[in-house]
Amino acid sequence: MLELKNINFSADGKQILKDINLTIGAGKFIAITGPNGSGKSTLAKIIMGIEKPDSGTITFDGKDITNATIDERANAGISFGFQQPVVFKGITVSDILNLASKKTLSRDDACEHLSMVGLCANDYLDREVNSSLSGGELKRIEIASVIARGTKLTIFDEPEAGIDLWSFKNLIKVFNDMRTRIDGSIVVISHQERILSIADEIVLLSDGHVEKVVPQGESLGAVLGEQASCRKL
Amino acid sequence: MEKIDLNKVESSLLMSIADIPGITPGAFSLRKNGKPVYVNTTPNINILPKKDKPGIDIYVRADTKDEDVHIPVVITESGVSDTVYNDFYIGKNADVVINAGCGIHNDGCTDTHHNGIHRFFLEEGAHVVYIEKHYGEGEGTGKRILDPVTEVTLGKGATMEMQTTQIKGVTSTIRTSEAVLGDDSSLVISEKIMTHDDQLAETHFTVNLDGKGSSCQVTSRSVATENSRQKFVSKVFGNNECFGHVECDAIIKDNGKVSSCPEVTSNCIDAMLIHEAAIGKIAGEQITKLMTLGLTAEEAEAEIINGFLK
Numbered sequence: 001m002l003e004l005k006n007i008n009f010s011a012d013g014k015q016i017l018k019d020i021n022l023t024i025g026a027g028k029f030i031a032i033t034g035p036n037g038s039g040k041s042t043l044a045k046i047i048m049g050i051e052k053p054d055s056g057t058i059t060f061d062g063k064d065i066t067n068a069t070i071d072e073r074a075n076a077g078i079s080f081g082f083q084q085p086v087v088f089k090g091i092t093v094s095d096i097l098n099l100a101s102k103k104t105l106s107r108d109d110a111c112e113h114l115s116m117v118g119l120c121a122n123d124y125l126d127r128e129v130n131s132s133l134s135g136g137e138l139k140r141i142e143i144a145s146v147i148a149r150g151t152k153l154t155i156f157d158e159p160e161a162g163i164d165l166w167s168f169k170n171l172i173k174v175f176n177d178m179r180t181r182i183d184g185s186i187v188v189i190s191h192q193e194r195i196l197s198i199a200d201e202i203v204l205l206s207d208g209h210v211e212k213v214v215p216q217g218e219s220l221g222a223v224l225g226e227q228a229s230c231r232k233l
Numbered sequence: 234m235e236k237i238d239l240n241k242v243e244s245s246l247l248m249s250i251a252d253i254p255g256i257t258p259g260a261f262s263l264r265k266n267g268k269p270v271y272v273n274t275t276p277n278i279n280i281l282p283k284k285d286k287p288g289i290d291i292y293v294r295a296d297t298k299d300e301d302v303h304i305p306v307v308i309t310e311s312g313v314s315d316t317v318y319n320d321f322y323i324g325k326n327a328d329v330v331i332n333a334g335c336g337i338h339n340d341g342c343t344d345t346h347h348n349g350i351h352r353f354f355l356e357e358g359a360h361v362v363y364i365e366k367h368y369g370e371g372e373g374t375g376k377r378i379l380d381p382v383t384e385v386t387l388g389k390g391a392t393m394e395m396q397t398t399q400i401k402g403v404t405s406t407i408r409t410s411e412a413v414l415g416d417d418s419s420l421v422i423s424e425k426i427m428t429h430d431d432q433l434a435e436t437h438f439t440v441n442l443d444g445k446g447s448s449c450q451v452t453s454r455s456v457a458t459e460n461s462r463q464k465f466v467s468k469v470f471g472n473n474e475c476f477g478h479v480e481c482d483a484i485i486k487d488n489g490k491v492s493s494c495p496e497v498t499s500n501c502i503d504a505m506l507i508h509e510a511a512i513g514k515i516a517g518e519q520i521t522k523l524m525t526l527g528l529t530a531e532e533a534e535a536e537i538i539n540g541f542l543k
Contacts, residue, residue, distance in 0.1 A: 050521060070524040079525065086522040089454070089482060091540035099536065100526045149526065 001026045001185055002047065002153055007056035009042060016042045018208040020056070024153070028185045029175065031196045034205035040189045041083060043205065044157045047187070048080040049073045061152070077152035077184070081145075083161050085138040087130050093141055094125040100148040113144045116177060118170055136164030143174060152184040160192050172198060237263070237271050246307045246336030250366040253303070260302040262289055267308070267315035278302055278329070288318035288350070291331075295324030295356070302331045306349065311341020311375050316348040323391075326358040333363065335379055337402075339371035346378040353384065355391035355418075363395045369402030376404040383410040387418035389444070394421045399434065400542070401427065407435045414475075416444035424453040425542045428461035428489070435464040442475035442504065451479040456538050457489030468496040471504025481510040484541060486534075 007020040017039045024030050032040050045051040047058065049070040058066045065073055074080075097110050105113075111121035117140035127133065129141060139162055146154055160168055172194060178186060188195055196202050204211040237256070239247065243265065244254050256263065256271060260278035263271040269289070272280050277297040281290045291302060304319060321331065339345045355361060369377035385393055399406060412420050420440065428434050434457075440449045449469065457463045469477040483491040495508035515537050523533035 048525060050525075069529075070521060071527055071529050074525050074527040082522065082525075086516075086518045088519055088537065089541050090543045091537070095536075095540060096526075099523065099528065102527065145526065 001061060003059040004047070005057045005059070007043075007046060007053045007058070009039075009046060009051060009053045016208055017046065017053070020208075020210060022203060022210060022213075024185055024187060026152075026185060027183070028200045029179060029198065030185065030187045030201050030203060031199035032187060032189050032203045032205060033191060033196060034211070038205040039208040040205050041157050044080070044155050044187070044189050047073075047153075047155055048078060050080070074149075074151075079146045079149045079151045079154045081142055081154070081156040081159055083157040083189075085129075085135075085142040087133075087138065089128065089130055091129055092125065093127055093129055096129055096141065096145050097125075097148050100145040101150075105148075113148045114141075116147055116174055117141070117144045119144070134164070135162040139163045147174070147178060147182075150182045150184075153187065154178065154182070154184060155187045155189075157189045158191070159188060160190060160195065168192075171195065240309075242309050242338050243307050246309070246338060246368065246370075247305055249368040249370075250307075250334030250336040251303060251305050251332050257303060259300060260291070262291075262304045264304075264306040264315075264317060265308070266310045267313050275300065283318060283320075286318050287316065288320070291319065291321045293321070293323045293327045293329055293359075295327055297324065297327040297329060300329050302329060304331070304333050306333075306335040306347060307338075308335070308345050308347060309338045311339050311345055311371075311373055312343035314344075314346040316350065318350045319352075321351065321353045321361075323353065323355045323359040323361055325356040327356075328360040330362045330364065332365075334366040334368070335381075336367075337369045337371070337377040337379070339369070339373045339375045339377050341371075341373040341375045344376040344378060346376075346380075348380045348382065350382045351384070352386075353393065354386050355388055355393060357389045357391065359388065359391045361393045363393060365395070365397045367397075367399040367403050367406065369404065371402075377402060379403050379406045381406075381408050383408075385410070385412035385420065387412065387414045387420060387444075387447075389415050390417045391415065392419040392421075394423075396423045398425045399427070400425070401429070403428075403432065403434070404430075405433045407437070409437045411439045411441075412449070413441045414444050414447035414449065417446040418444055419447065420449040422449070422451045424451075424455075426453070426455040426463060427458070427538075427542060428456070428463055429458045430461060431459070432461040433463075434461070436466065438467045438469075438479070440467075440469045440477065441472060442470065442477055443472045444475070445473045446475065447473065448476040449478070451477075453481045454483070454541055455481075455491065456484045456486065456542060457491050458486040460488045462489070463491045464494070465492070465510075466494045466496075467508065469498070469506055469508075471497070471499045471501055471506050473501050474503035475501070475505070477504070477506040479508045481512075482541075483512040484538065485512060485514055
């Protein structure tokens with residue numbers, strides 16, 4: 001469904017991604033992990049179009065999207081959950097969910113999306129997505145906005161970062177629910193062993209290149225290696 | 234005065250400034266092209282023309298509840314210059330909504346100018362929601378100028394919420410608002426302004442927190458686009474044990490310019506005054522986030538501005 005070929009990307013004179021080749025099949029749950037600075041978030045942004053590669057091609061559903069804009073990729077069926085949720089002034093949770101789903105959601109539908117991330121619609125729908133919300137609340141709303149899109153490919157950039165304990169415990173459930181509800185693939189950038197353990201494949205990035213691709217069932221220890229300190233919440 | 238018919242332009246202006254297509258039941262005063270054309274009163278709300286100058290006196294009986302007052306102004310003739318003096322006397326414990334506003338349609342080449350000089354006197358325990366919208370339109374080169382003056386005097390325990398909106402089409406505006414607050418009274422001002430072309434918008438707020446336990450919250454959200462300029466001047470004087478909070482948020486676009494001039498003065502050791510101001514262009518990450526939801530950059534920007542001014 002998604003194919004990256006020979007992707008290179010550099011910034012500030014430093015090469016961040018080096019000749020990345022990666023294929024993500026339909027209906028797969030792929031975890032991308034690796035040390036800090038290995039290029040994980042950059043790779044996620046390259047897929048969404050937030051960053052443009054210096055060279056290489058990106059194909060999605062058989063179409064070359066290498067030069068497609070962010071919104072064109074979004075409308076083609078790619079969603080992106082930000083590591084640091086964006087805040088606004090005046091835009092409410094309800095607005096974000098409506099924009100994400102491209103329709104005015106009924107309260108029941110909005111409630112369904114929010115309840116998946118443990119938030120009560122009555123408490124949150126009319127609240128502004130601003131800094132009066134906690135980091136954990138913002139993260140949950142970010143995830144709900146991605147869920148509301150229900151696209152073929154969903155990318156989460158470190159969904160566990162900045163999240164509260166409740167949300168982390170339920171993240172796994174959220175991903176499992178998404179796999180049931182949405183006929184698509186999920187790519188999660190993560191350090192967390194619990195998230196890696198439910199992936200169909202784990203892609204280990206190291207110093208900007210794909211070190212190895214580990215299928216489900218293989219020892220996580222071999223993948224995590226030096227990241228052992230990240231294995232506990 | 235008899236009921237009057239409004240043409241399409243006038244109805245459209247009324248819709249823009251008051252969300253009504255025409256005359257509605259209840260207390261109502263319509264001013265058109267510099268002249269009063271319709272007045273309706275209720276048993277609790279009396280409207281009388283001033284004898285010494287243009288304008289009206291509005292009297293709301295004590296304990297009046299759940300009534301609206303509409304006092305719109307529409308100007309469709311180019312070159313009209315109109316200053317009107319409206320005084321509002323709100324009785325003890327009354328609770329009303331006052332809808333004001335001015336819409337100008339100027340297709341001519343001469344300037345149209347309207348000044349609404351409004352004074353509010355709220356007695357003890359009274360509560361007023363004052364909604365004022367300004368709007369301009371028309372193909373002419375004549376300017377559409379609105380320079381409102383609002384003076385507010387709040388008695389003990391009185392509360393007033395003032396919501397002013399100028400979204401489009403006003404060439405120039407200088408808004409002057411002054412308030413004096415008594416004991417335990419409260420004033421909330423929410424201002425929303427969007428300017429474009431070469432427009433100018435200035436706002437000058439002066440609030441005197443004279444009463445013990447008085448409070449004010451002034452919030453201004455504005456968007457300055459193209460070559461427009463805005464200036465926000467707020468002066469809050471804490472003259473007693475009181476609380477004052479002034480917040481100015483502005484988005485600038487193109488060559489838009491915004492200046493925010495805070496002045497908070499504490500004349501009492503127990504006064505607590507806060508001023509916040511933030512001016513900047515739309516954050517790139519906000520546009521990126523909305524683009525990941527499928528909006529184009531232009532749609533994202535419009536959505537952010539609409540939300541900001543909502």
